[in-house]
Amino acid sequence: MLYPFKFNHIYINKIWGSRDFSLFRNDLPEGKIGETWDIACHEEGTSVVTNGQYAGKTLQEMIYTFGHDLLGSRIAPENFPFMIRLVNPREKLSIQVHPNDEYARSKGMAAGKTEAWYVMETFEEPFLYLGTKACTEEEFRKSIKTGKTERYMKRYEAKKGDVYLIPSGLVHAMGSDLIMVEIGQNSNTTYRIFDYGRGRQVDVEDALNVADLNMRGRRSPGISVNYGGYRRTIYFLHEAFAWECYEISSHMKSCTDKGRFHAYTCVEGCGMLKYGNKCEYIQCGESVLMPACLEEYEVLGNLKLLKSYVPDKITAKQELCRMIGI
Numbered sequence: 001m002l003y004p005f006k007f008n009h010i011y012i013n014k015i016w017g018s019r020d021f022s023l024f025r026n027d028l029p030e031g032k033i034g035e036t037w038d039i040a041c042h043e044e045g046t047s048v049v050t051n052g053q054y055a056g057k058t059l060q061e062m063i064y065t066f067g068h069d070l071l072g073s074r075i076a077p078e079n080f081p082f083m084i085r086l087v088n089p090r091e092k093l094s095i096q097v098h099p100n101d102e103y104a105r106s107k108g109m110a111a112g113k114t115e116a117w118y119v120m121e122t123f124e125e126p127f128l129y130l131g132t133k134a135c136t137e138e139e140f141r142k143s144i145k146t147g148k149t150e151r152y153m154k155r156y157e158a159k160k161g162d163v164y165l166i167p168s169g170l171v172h173a174m175g176s177d178l179i180m181v182e183i184g185q186n187s188n189t190t191y192r193i194f195d196y197g198r199g200r201q202v203d204v205e206d207a208l209n210v211a212d213l214n215m216r217g218r219r220s221p222g223i224s225v226n227y228g229g230y231r232r233t234i235y236f237l238h239e240a241f242a243w244e245c246y247e248i249s250s251h252m253k254s255c256t257d258k259g260r261f262h263a264y265t266c267v268e269g270c271g272m273l274k275y276g277n278k279c280e281y282i283q284c285g286e287s288v289l290m291p292a293c294l295e296e297y298e299v300l301g302n303l304k305l306l307k308s309y310v311p312d313k314i315t316a317k318q319e320l321c322r323m324i325g326i
Helices: 059-066 103-107 136-145 202-209 313-323
Strands: 010-018 033-039 082-087 093-098 117-124 128-130 152-157 164-166 171-175 178-185 191-194 223-227 228-236 244-250 251-255 262-275 278-283 289-290 296-309
Touching: 033 289, 093 202, 103 164, 117 244, 128 164, 136 164, 178 296, 191 202, 202 289, 223 313, 244 251
Parallel strands: none
Antiparallel strands: 010 033, 033 082, 082 178, 093 171, 093 191, 117 164, 117 178, 128 152, 128 171, 223 228, 228 244, 244 296, 251 296, 262 278, 262 289, 262 296
16 A cells, blocks of 8 residues: 655755754755755655655655656656655856746756745745846846846745745746745756856857746735635646645545646644544655545644645636635
8 A cells, every 4th residue: 555655855055045944844964955855756866755664765766666656647657757855055146047848858957947935944034036127138148248137136035934936937936034845847957058157058049049038026925715723825826737725724625536636735733644543743844745546534723735736727726716616
């Protein structure tokens, strides 16, 4: 029988990284830790199961062995759909952009990258850059050469609990003093535009080929409904992934379907996942993958969970209409 899977944390040192993951984890390696890949099946890093009878197996091995029982009938086993990571910048990230699928594939990559951010924690002066102010490509290009790119970026104060969808083509950057949950297409492709003189490669031509300087970022407020024991918020339904939030005060019942797995990331509190006559605990900063074949399960506790999955857009829109009474 498959069960809720927890995975190792794939920590990545970054020049702009920090040590703030130690607020809820005790396994940090030395260095400036900028990212932790928490659910990943990528050529640059693959998660390893840490709980239950399959501990030590990679996510890729589990997919080979269990296929659609694990992922669901609507998910191709050869293409894990997304990656969940936590990001902790103590300094500003580069101003950057991600390509769409078409451009990425023209460069020999499997996919482009649309992503989303959930602001899990903030510190001194947290902010984000999302989209550009009115400017021409010539003006923007000149600002890169003169080191004044920030003057053309739209700046937003980052507040705990905010959610942003970052489509491919949107010029963006995380500022400092944050812990962010990020879900994105299963790609690690980034074109740096401006990197504050840190000596790393920049990709101005590719970046400007894919950047849409008219695209604006915005917060996703979501649509919320209260139920007995929890509050559910649907933030967005993108073709690559959907994101919901469950603020659970006592309990929440749900079930997987045969079409797709669910993944949860705990961003506040702690609780217990009950399935059949067994249970698995989850605490702040942990992610867990719920296999498609698991069917009914219950979450108990006082906690806040982000739910990630690949939506059936027709079914999801019908459910959304029911939530808002249409």
